[in-house]
Amino acid sequence: MAANPHLEVGEDLYERMLYKEASVHLQRATEVSTSTTLERRKAHELLAKAYLALGDSESAARTLLALLAADPRAPMPNDASPTLRRLFLEAKERLYEHNFVQLKRVYSADRRISAELIDPWEHVTQVELREAAANGPYRVTVLKPAELLTLELQPESSRYFFRALDAEGKEVSALGSEAAPILVDSAATTQVNEGAVKSRWPLWVGVGASVAMLIAGTGLALSAQADSQTAGRQPFASDIRRYDDAAFAKGVAGTVLLGVGGAGGITSGILFITW
Numbered sequence: 001m002a003a004n005p006h007l008e009v010g011e012d013l014y015e016r017m018l019y020k021e022a023s024v025h026l027q028r029a030t031e032v033s034t035s036t037t038l039e040r041r042k043a044h045e046l047l048a049k050a051y052l053a054l055g056d057s058e059s060a061a062r063t064l065l066a067l068l069a070a071d072p073r074a075p076m077p078n079d080a081s082p083t084l085r086r087l088f089l090e091a092k093e094r095l096y097e098h099n100f101v102q103l104k105r106v107y108s109a110d111r112r113i114s115a116e117l118i119d120p121w122e123h124v125t126q127v128e129l130r131e132a133a134a135n136g137p138y139r140v141t142v143l144k145p146a147e148l149l150t151l152e153l154q155p156e157s158s159r160y161f162f163r164a165l166d167a168e169g170k171e172v173s174a175l176g177s178e179a180a181p182i183l184v185d186s187a188a189t190t191q192v193n194e195g196a197v198k199s200r201w202p203l204w205v206g207v208g209a210s211v212a213m214l215i216a217g218t219g220l221a222l223s224a225q226a227d228s229q230t231a232g233r234q235p236f237a238s239d240i241r242r243y244d245d246a247a248f249a250k251g252v253a254g255t256v257l258l259g260v261g262g263a264g265g266i267t268s269g270i271l272f273i274t275w
Helices: 005-015 019-030 037-053 057-070 082-095 186-198 201-231 237-274
Strands: 102-106 112-118 126-132 139-143 148-152 159-165 171-175
Touching: 005 019, 005 037, 019 037, 019 057, 037 057, 037 082, 057 082, 102 171, 112 126, 112 159, 126 148, 139 148, 201 237
Parallel strands: none
Antiparallel strands: 102 112, 112 148, 126 139, 126 159, 159 171
């Protein structure tokens, strides 16, 4: 099966000029996490085109913004109309200045190193990795531009840095430098990664508290229901009132706990993804 079945359905509806129906499936297609890069780009492109066919340029612009925010290297859609071309360029200019290039460090295991290249305007023609032993000269490895640059350092290397160069050989971005290289220290890298895991302990506490409140709230709600049913079987008004009061108090407390626990769970989930 295709990684993104909604894309196939949406594309078929779009080709049949059923733009409203196509937009529903294409919107779902943009949200499928298992999509390939090409599928994700195609889903956003067709969705933007469908919105334009429906006269909704604002939704088309939002679609292109979402694509470029997640995929800065996404190309201009194929056979773009003048309107779609304008919206695409406006979205890119809104997100990235024309001279924007950035190299970001990505932590990798062992002696493998990774860097993310964000180059929406495709200024970079090559990336240099410069690595050296403690007191030795730098060894240069030339890499082709790619979204993720991953390779293994030489066994003797203890420091390194990246340089992104344009067509004229000018440095447009760097990750580290000869004066301030990135030091290869597997112990330090391990400590950084462990620290990142340990720093998430408040989230786990929040998740545990949310689960406990949801369980307690559910228990109180069930107990309130049982008290309410028991009240209906009592022969005396005083007993009916007593069970009704207990059911009401438990119901209120259970509702509060369920609400707070649910909100806490949602918040913890969002923080877990974004932290």
